[in-house]
Amino acid sequence: MADDLSLEGKVALVTGAAQGIGREIASRMAQHGARVILTDVEPELGKEAAATMKGASYRDLDVTSETQWEKAIETLRDEHGRLDILVNNAGISPAANIEQTDLDLWRRVQAINVESVFLGCRTALPLMRESGDGGSIVNLSSIQGLRPAAPLAAYSASKAAVRALTKSVALHAAGDRIRCNSVHPGGVHTRMLDDFAALTGDTDAAITQMNAANPLGRVGQPLDIANGVLYLASDLSVWVTGLELVIDGGSTL
């Protein structure tokens, strides 16, 4: 059994990896020896990020597109012959309560946050299975998937769906030693949190308030989440599947 976080010899694909949490996840996995493919819809940022990581590369992948998923996995098969780790991280969190959410917004949030995870898992599983070495899928949900928030109606619903889908995939793929876990971050300081805080009219004051409200005294940093994902991606968590890993400084307690 593995006794460290080494990802040597493993190939990993991360969605929404051009910035924020996804970028940090890619970076941590590259530091631990994985060959990481960063994907996003922001090629400039994505290429710049990949260039800072050993053995990493960038590829465009709009996670809502079935065709692009199929192409991405086909290219992986041709270039690397395997896929060991898939991190479904891409997401959006527009602030809107139920009455402010029109059908287009609802569908856009579900497409980027949930359909993406469905497409990613379904498309990747056959290649993950081919190596016979098992694998690890990590899906980014949120504490809002466990404790819905009124101003995040579509987002909360999408993240609850990610939680349930993860467990269904975990049961389906366990026979091939492919594990599937969800990660539920609390507020993490990225563009997403800044955008949310900006709605108050004073971003800095809102972040200060969020820091004070957290039991451990601060909002999260991308590294806090990336470290949890690294554990789930590595063989150290080889007997862990269907877990919902809450990383929130105690805010849901």
Ligand SMILES: NC(=O)c1ccc[n+]([C@@H]2O[C@H](COP(=O)([O-])OP(=O)(O)OC[C@H]3O[C@@H](n4cnc5c(N)ncnc54)[C@H](O)[C@@H]3O)[C@@H](O)[C@H]2O)c1
């Ligand atoms: N930041 C937080 O407080 C927080 C809290 C809980 C959960 N999360 C989750 O963590 C994940 C990452 O969040 P973040 O804070 O780093 O966000 P972010 O906005 O900083 O980064 C998200 C990335 O996803 C990409 N993306 C958006 N739509 C895409 C699409 N259709 N195809 C491919 N890529 C797309 C963006 O280009 C961006 O690079 C999301 O799933 C989010 O819901 C974040």
